[in-house]
Amino acid sequence: MDITSLYNANINNITTAKNAFDALAKAFGQHVEAWKHEVADRLSASHWTGPTSNVAQGRVADLGGELQAARQELSFVSKALANAAEQFALAQSHLISALDDAKNAKLNVAPDGRITWDNEPSSPNFAGAGAETTAVAVSGRITAALNEAAHADQEISTRLNHLASNASNGTGLNAATVAQDQAAETARENIPVAGTDPNSVKQWWNGLTEAQQQKFIEAHPDRIGNLDGIPAVARDRANRITLQQAKQDLQSQLDHLGPEPPAKIAGASGAVSNPAHDEWERRKALLQEQLNGANAIDKRLTTKADERNPPSYLLGFDTRGNGHAIVAVNNPDTADNVSTYVPGTGARLGGIEGDIIRSDRMVASATEANKKAGDPRTTSSITWVGYDAPQSIVPDATKDTYARNASNSLHSFETGLRATHEGTPSNNTILAHSYGTTTVGYALRDKGLPVDNVVLVASPGAGVEHARDLGVDPSHVFVAKGDIDKIDMAPALSADKLVSNGVNNLGSWYGVVQDPNHHLIHGRDPMIPDFGARVIPTDPGTGHSDYWNPHSKSLQVMGEIIAGRK
Structure with missing residues (x-):
């Protein structure tokens, strides 16, 4: 031609x-x-x-x-x-x-x-x-x-x-x-149904002409944008359509929410709280929060790409429940190193801006690690809010159902990354924070994930007794916990583990060797030496949300791991 x-x-x-x-x-x-x-x-x-x-x-x-x-x-x-x-x-x-x-x-x-x-x-x-x-x-x-x-x-x-x-x-x-x-x-x-093997989805997509692909994107952006096995660029184009439609819909729902009902109504013993007002406030707060999250994503997507702000891609989006979104910094289909970041308790569409900032910082850290080594390889970091995360520490985060329910979705997404990647297979890392480590641990344990490295930051337990139980070479399993992070105070709930933990805590206070069987609420403490993971150093004064602070030791080492330099 x-x-x-x-x-x-x-x-x-x-x-x-x-x-x-x-x-x-x-x-x-x-x-x-x-x-x-x-x-x-x-x-x-x-x-x-x-x-x-x-x-x-x-x-x-x-x-x-x-x-x-x-x-x-x-x-x-x-x-x-x-x-x-x-x-x-x-x-x-x-x-x-x-x-x-x-x-x-x-x-x-x-x-x-x-x-x-x-x-x-x-x-x-x-x-x-x-x-x-x-x-x-x-x-x-x-x-x-x-x-x-x-x-x-x-x-x-x-x-x-x-x-x-x-x-x-x-x-x-x-x-x-x-x-x-x-x-x-x-x-x-x-269009293949949700849950179809991503490799089959990729084969179907490759069999379409560009005109057919574009027609599906325009006619069914919600289905194409959230289908694992569709290449990142196509998912991004579809999800940008869905994002704009969602922003309009959320604003319309806010505009038509109606007047605020009275906070109190008459009851048998005087004024009582009005359920209609409570529901109105809950609904308004959710809609506004989701609109804020959608606007934050839109702002990142439309930021002019340069060295400090790499291009971003919207790989998943919906407003079901608390809302979900998957945002990649740099294209994971062409990057040499690909990291998926899974946040924990409180993760939802409305709070995704801070998680995207963490992905930006991890890309910068990995790029710096490669630059120091004279390595031209590129990195993509993906914020994966693709599951229903617990929204409260008690009682939500005490349950493992959120982690169990996310296993299939996370496995499908990671399999899709492998299916759509171009050229030499990338070095893939799964990195999680807090309850996200439980989510990742369960998926690794029960489904297996096609990743090369695992990073568990501030973990309340990953559902396993040993790093090798995650299905990844233990020398490529990394853990981190700051000196003032109280995540290790999340107690195990079973009686036998509570007794063991009590002995361990007493021993720690009096300088006795730590009990290797110390358990947290969702499994053995990954920081215990017998767990078998490699420990990421952290700065003094590192609390539960400080691991991604600029210039921190933990952020530097996470970048080195993602870049394949550890």
């Missing part, structure tokens, strides 16, 4: 062919119906019997099936031509847009794609100091448009050649062949 051919392509010719096949299929269908009524039905209603009748009626029945199969095959040709028109039109529009922008920038594009420009400042055709940068960008767009058209040409040619072969060799009259062709058409048009 070349620039001239695509630019001058008359897409209307394909549409004309499609319309002709529509007319042919309609006429053929009318003939099939007439034949069925005039021949098959009349023969079936006749009183003709005997061996010859049996043979004739059997052949008529077979012929009816063949005619129906041919009718369906004709419809597949029409569908293929319709897809071809859409795909070539989209590729052509991309090419024309790139060429128009080149012209506006005073760049000259040759038929072979070479771009030249006038470098003389005094010339009326001077392209400006940024001409080279613009030329590189335009050249990339032209190449993408040509590749898009070539891909469409190959895909449509394959479909039409297959259908032509079916027609010429007679297999298109076979019901089994038609069923296979119908299944292929259905697969192109149906």
